[in-house]
Amino acid sequence: MDPVVVIGAGPVGLTAALLLARWGVPALVLERRPAREAIGSRSICQQRDVLDIWAAAGAGAVADEGLAWTTARTYFRGTELFSWRFADAGTLPACVNISQSRTEAILEAAAAAEDLVEIRRGREVTGVEQDGSGVVLRCADGSAVRAPYAIACSGGHAGIRDALGIAFPGETFADRFLIVDLRADLPGWEHERRFYFDPPWNPGRQVLIHPCPGSRYRIDWQVPPGFSLADEMGGGLDRRVRQIIGARPYEVTWASVYTFQSRVAERMRAGRVLLAGDCAHLYAPFGARGLNSGVPDAENAAWKIAFVARGWAPPALLASYDAERGAAAAENLAVTSATMRFLVPATDEGWTARRRALERAAADPAAASAIDSGRFAEPFWYTASPLTTPEPSRPPTGRPPKGALQPPAPGVIVPDAPLRAAPPWAPGATRLRELLRDGFTLLLAADAECGADGGFEDAAPGVPLRVLRPAALAATGALATALGLRPGEVWLVRPDAHLAAVLPRPSRPAVIAALRRALGHTIQETAAQ
Known part of the structure; x- marks a missing residue:
């Protein structure tokens, strides 16, 4: 090949x-x-x-x-507006x-x-x-x-x-961002992302602080369009760092300036x-x-x-x-x-609305939902994909709150979950997704019936396809419960661990049809491609 x-x-x-x-x-x-x-x-x-x-x-x-x-904190000046934590899943x-x-x-x-x-x-x-x-x-x-x-x-x-x-x-944003890597001991900050709106040491703009391995931290300052890193090296950079970490010893290991697009x-x-x-x-x-x-x-x-x-x-x-x-x-x-429009408004009216939103959130925690410091990355849902078979009993529900897990539905990535027993062909596996990336997988509820646990090769000759019953991988049934498998359901999982189909009343023809769709057999190519 x-x-x-x-x-x-x-x-x-x-x-x-x-x-x-x-x-x-x-x-x-x-x-x-x-x-x-x-x-x-x-x-x-x-x-x-x-x-x-x-x-x-x-x-x-x-x-x-x-x-x-584990924790993301957002501040306005000297007030913490809110924090959120990641939901736990898998290992x-x-x-x-x-x-x-x-x-x-x-x-x-x-x-x-x-x-x-x-x-x-x-x-x-x-x-x-x-x-x-x-x-x-x-x-x-x-x-x-x-x-x-x-x-x-x-x-x-x-x-x-x-x-x-x-x-x-x-578009390219006019404001620039100063990025600094430094080494320092900052007790209590080792496992928290901190985002500051309008701190006293960067008035009118933002600062983002991330912990990294080896007592290192990444600090991002929003700076004006005409900012010069070369000019800052004359002592301005040290003042910026000291305003955040105080008199603690530190070492700058890298600094750069970016414009974002x-x-x-x-x-x-x-x-x-x-x-x-x-x-x-x-x-x-x-x-x-x-x-x-x-x-x-x-x-x-x-x-x-x-x-x-x-x-x-x-x-x-x-x-x-x-x-x-x-x-x-x-x-x-x-x-x-949307985040950048909140962080760097394009008009005076936008800046006024942003300031008022921050002031409201500082006075009333219930108003914090209007503050946008960035929604953390999450897997995309292929709910509208030509490879996905819709299922009315499992409709997409929209994005959950920050840090929460997505409910299972066709197109959504399968939740990961720890295994209490690994199958013989994957003796070292400790979590479900380790079993899902060798091809297509059929996940069967304990009582699901769709004929023999295989025999679909005639629908897609040679395609790698494995059948798993999660109940067999955890004696207590905890894995099926963690996944959200309903009685009688069969899930068809793609090689990237996304759900191609959820079949509440599985039959051999239904499984074959979902598999063929997930392989692209129903796609009509267009001349534009």
């Missing part, structure tokens, strides 16, 4: 390559940088479902090494903070240990050509590579979009090329929706390309990539843009 080309060796590209290899599909990674840049925290917050994907890709060390934080932490450079190092080590992944550095892709059987990628050094498919994970400034004729509409590609698929990560979308960081969206992009692209390449699904399955991840990008854009 010819390798699929992955453009870019950042966290999203390496994830895509590792997951392709997990499906037995070789991956060739083309990276323009001659070496990995091991500087700065950059994208630090990784949520539970992304840690789960990395565990499946062989990079579980990200969760092991990251610092798990992975709800979120860890870890520098992007360390995450890349872990993923790169996993790729180096994988025979089906090759990384070629110093290869900047500058041109793309396609025909009915493959893609030709031309590099700045004059070399060219032909591949059956490509996943573009080349970052926000990717010329690959121009080569594909894909527009990247959006909100952009989404007009489409995330062009024929045999799929766009992922910053190549497809850029968001303001409040809510950590950048890398936490890019990694699910990579997973979605990898399993679909693998299923088509191995003959398990029709080529039309690839059309669902844009339908699903494009919708996810649009939701993330809407959420982060």
Whole structure:
């Protein structure tokens, strides 16, 4: 099998390559940088479902090494407005903070240990050509590579979009943000994210503080459009830090200044090329929706390309990539843009409304719901996907409160849950999702009937499909209860752990129909793709 080309060796590209290899599909990674840049925290917050994907890709060390934080606090001047905690589920932490450079190092080590992944550095892709059987990628050094498919994970400034004729509409925010990594001992702050509106040490603007491993902290200051980091190094930076941490010793390990953008590609698929990560979308960081969206992009692209390449699904399955991840990008854009409109209003009227909302919340905790300091990243729900079979008895309920778990419904990711007994074919498994990423899975309630526990190969020959009864994995039935399986139900779970269908009155024809739909057999390709 010819390798699929992955453009870019950042966290999203390496994830895509590792997951392709997990499906037995070789991956060739083309990276323009001659070496990995091991500087700065950059994208630090990784949520539970992304840690789960990395565990499946062989990079579980990200969760092991990251610092798990549990509480998010929001302040206005000297008053705490509210706080929230993550709901507990499974055995992975709800979120860890870890520098992007360390995450890349872990993923790169996993790729180096994988025979089906090759990384070629110093290869900047500058041109793309396609025909009915493959893609030709031309590099700045004059070399060219032909591949059956490509996943573009080349970052926000990717010329690959121009080569594909894909527009990247959006906006750039005028305000700048000073990002500082420092090492210090701050007792009581080790497991809390702190967000400050209008603190006395940054009046009229915001400050965000995140704990990181090794007594390190990441501090983000909103600064005026004309801010200069070079001028700040004359003593201004020390004053900023001292205003927050006092006289404690500290060391700055990295500092940079950013402007944030909100952009989404007009489409995330062009024929045999799929766009992922910053190549497809850029968001303001409040809510950590950048890398936490890019990694699910990579997973979605990898399993679909693998299923088509191995003959398990029709080529039309690839059309669902844009339908699903494009919708996810649009939701993330809407959420982060709303946050930025609250953080950085565009008009005097907006600033006045923001100040009044903060003052009301400081006086009345019931008014805190009007304060937007960023809704933390969460898995997208594929409720409107062409691969999802709707079920009236399990309608989507809308997003739950911050930190809460989603109720099961078609299109929603399956809740993770600890196992009290692992099946013989996965003796080391400790949680449910470790059993769900080897193909499609049928989860059966204890009393569910749908014929023999198998025998669906004639609907999709060769497709990996496993049947599990959660009651058999936990003698007390606690697992089925944690999942929310109702009596008689059968759940069809996709290779990315999302529910493709919930069948309350299962029958063999119903299971076959849901499986065929989840494989893309009912999708009609459009000329635009």
